[in-house]
Amino acid sequence: MRDRFRRRPAFTLVELLVVIAIIGVMVALLLPAVQAAREAARRMSCGNNFKQIGLGLHNYHAAYNRLMKQSGGTFGLATGNPANLSNQNRLSWLVGLLPFVEQQALWELISSPDPGGVIPAMGPNPEQTNYIPWRSQVPGYRCPSDPTTQPAGAFAFNNYAACTGDAYFGQEGSGVNDQGVGAGANEERWARGVFRIRFFTGFRDILDGLSNTIASGEIVVDANNKEVIGSWLPTHTVPGAINNSPAFHNTPANIDPARPTYYLPVLETNMNNMRGRRWADGRGIYGNVNTIRPPNSYSALASWGHTAGIYTMASRHQGGAHVLMADGAVKFITDSIESGNQDRRAPGCDNTALDAGMVSPYGLWGSLGTKGGKETISAEF
Numbered sequence: 001m002r003d004r005f006r007r008r009p010a011f012t013l014v015e016l017l018v019v020i021a022i023i024g025v026m027v028a029l030l031l032p033a034v035q036a037a038r039e040a041a042r043r044m045s046c047g048n049n050f051k052q053i054g055l056g057l058h059n060y061h062a063a064y065n066r067l068m069k070q071s072g073g074t075f076g077l078a079t080g081n082p083a084n085l086s087n088q089n090r091l092s093w094l095v096g097l098l099p100f101v102e103q104q105a106l107w108e109l110i111s112s113p114d115p116g117g118v119i120p121a122m123g124p125n126p127e128q129t130n131y132i133p134w135r136s137q138v139p140g141y142r143c144p145s146d147p148t149t150q151p152a153g154a155f156a157f158n159n160y161a162a163c164t165g166d167a168y169f170g171q172e173g174s175g176v177n178d179q180g181v182g183a184g185a186n187e188e189r190w191a192r193g194v195f196r197i198r199f200f201t202g203f204r205d206i207l208d209g210l211s212n213t214i215a216s217g218e219i220v221v222d223a224n225n226k227e228v229i230g231s232w233l234p235t236h237t238v239p240g241a242i243n244n245s246p247a248f249h250n251t252p253a254n255i256d257p258a259r260p261t262y263y264l265p266v267l268e269t270n271m272n273n274m275r276g277r278r279w280a281d282g283r284g285i286y287g288n289v290n291t292i293r294p295p296n297s298y299s300a301l302a303s304w305g306h307t308a309g310i311y312t313m314a315s316r317h318q319g320g321a322h323v324l325m326a327d328g329a330v331k332f333i334t335d336s337i338e339s340g341n342q343d344r345r346a347p348g349c350d351n352t353a354l355d356a357g358m359v360s361p362y363g364l365w366g367s368l369g370t371k372g373g374k375e376t377i378s379a380e381f
Contacts, residue, residue, distance in 0.1 A: 042144040043317050046159075047330045049140050050216070053160055054328035056100035057215065066202040068096035070162040070195040071282030073122050087123050089198055092282035093162050094141060095122075101140055109133050126281040129153065134280050141279055145316035148221040148230075157221045158279035160324070161289040161311070163214045165193025166366040167354050168292060168302050168310050190354055192370045193290065194326055197282070203326065207372040210327035214368050217289040217313035218321040222274035226263040228255060229314035232275055232285055232299035233263060251300045251310075275299065289313045291369025292362055294339045295321040323368075339365040 061067055073091035098107035110133045113121045124131050134155055143159035150157055167190040191199070194206060194215040206213050220230040233251055256262045278286045285301065293299075293312040301309040313333070315321035320334040340363030359373050360366030367375035 039145065039318070043332075046143045046145060046218070046315075046317070047322055047332075049143070050160065050218075050322050050324045050330045051328070052101055052140055053097065053216065054324050054330065056097050057324075058328055059100045060097060061203060063100075066200045067195065068093045069198055069200055069282075070164065070288065071198045072096070074120070085120065086125070088125050090126055090282050091122065092126075092158075092280055092287045093195060094138070094158060094160070094287070095280055098138070101138070103138055103140075106133060106136055106138070123280070126155075126278055129155065134278070138279065143218060143315065146221055147316075148223045155278045155280075157276055158287060159218055159221065159276060159315075160216050161219045161276075161287045161313075162195040162282075163193050163217055163289050163291065163323075163369055164195050164197065164284075164311075165191070165371070166291045166360045166362050166369045167192055168290060168308055192354065192360075192372070194371055195288075197288075201371075205371060206326050208367075208370065208374065208377075211325055211329065212368065212375075212377045213326045213371050214291065214323045215326040216324040217295075218315040218323070219276050219287075219289060219311075220314040220316060221276035224274060226265065226267065228261055228263060228298045229296050229312075230275060231263060232301055232309070232311075233267065251298050255298065284309055284311050291360070291365050291367075292339075293342070294335055294337050294365055295333055296335050326371075333365075337365045338363040 057067065069091075070093045071090055072093075073087040073089050073095070075086055075089045095110065098104070098110070110123050111121055113119070119131065123133060126134055128134065135153065137150055137156040138158075141156075141158040141160060146157075146159055148157065191197075194201060194213055203210060220227075222230040222232075225231075233254055254264055254267055256264050273285055275285055276287075281287065285299075288311045290311050291313075292310050295313045296315070297312045299310055299312045313321045313323065317332070320332050320337075323331050323333050325331060340361050342362075354361075359375050360370050362369075364377065367373055367377055
């Protein structure tokens with residue numbers, strides 16, 4: 001009986017501390033793996049969003065034998081507030097894509113006239129915050145890795161932008177319609193991407209092949225923190241004109257050397273117009289990308305009006321960003337992709353020599369953004 005009720009020895013304090021230390025080490029080792037697994041899942045979800053967009057793009061083309069416009073819609077001025085009478089040809093390609101990505105209800109709300117008779121079909125100017133559809137977030141237009149949240153009453157966001165080629169001039173979209181009214185010769189020659197501002201394009205225009213040409217790329221929603229991949233640098237000074245100022249060509253000088261992923265704290269980077277923060281607006285800063293700077297580099301405005309400029313693809317994924325090829329394939333492009341001569345004042349890199357069929361001066365990256373350069377592109381990129 002004495003042996004039966006003998007007290008068992010308990011854990012000593014030292015033993016408990018050793019066990020706790022071992023558990024802490026295991027958590028420290030496993031936590032990065034868990035975080036990496038979560039990011040891998042988010043990255044896969046982002047790629048699936050892009051695949052759905054690509055499928056919708058092809059279904060749209062099958063229905064209309066052309067792609068939707070970037071900066072399209074309706075145009076008309078009348079007495080009263082013009083913003084309530086027309087969207088002023090400023091709707092993004094994502095608006096026309098809605099019924100092809102299972103957003104029929106939102107599309108019907110936009111494409112039908114306002115019951116009160118004030119706002120016509122296709123909605124008002126995309127700057128109108130009182131229009132509910134412009135504040136309605138489409139889940140498939142957001143990357144799960146981008147944590148920036150929509151403030152109450154603000155415009156809804158987007159992380160997927162239209163690729164307009166490898167030219168930063170000629171993106172003003174001065175043409176009023178797809179017949180070329182108002183479009184100059186330079187705008188025609190610089191229309192080198194799958195999407196052309198305010199003009200329809202189709203798969204027949206992509207002479208380089210659908211599998212060799214980028215139709216869309218990821219962007220990061222501006223978090224209003226002067227982060228290089230999200231914010232853009234305004235370098236224009238002359239209203240209504242392209243600015244060829246040193247500030248535009250020397251943007252890296254405005255990056256904080258102490259924090260190279262941010263602009264200098266003293267700079268004003270967004271002027272209240274923030275990248276990715278108006279999913280329905282087709283102007284450059286909100287929803288365009290071009291293949292000049294490699295992914296996750298800076299963006300800079302070249303003209304007054306938020307249109308012409310360097311609009312770089314970016315993401316919250318480590319090491320690169322997703323792109324949607326014109327054939328519907330989704331690829332991940334690394335930051336280190338070969339991007340040619342980045343001295344935009346060098347001959348052939350300043351847009352003055354860019355013709356429709358010219359080989360891109362921005363290397364493999366630029367070639368992937370052009371639809372008719374006839375470049376030879378490796379199967380691996």
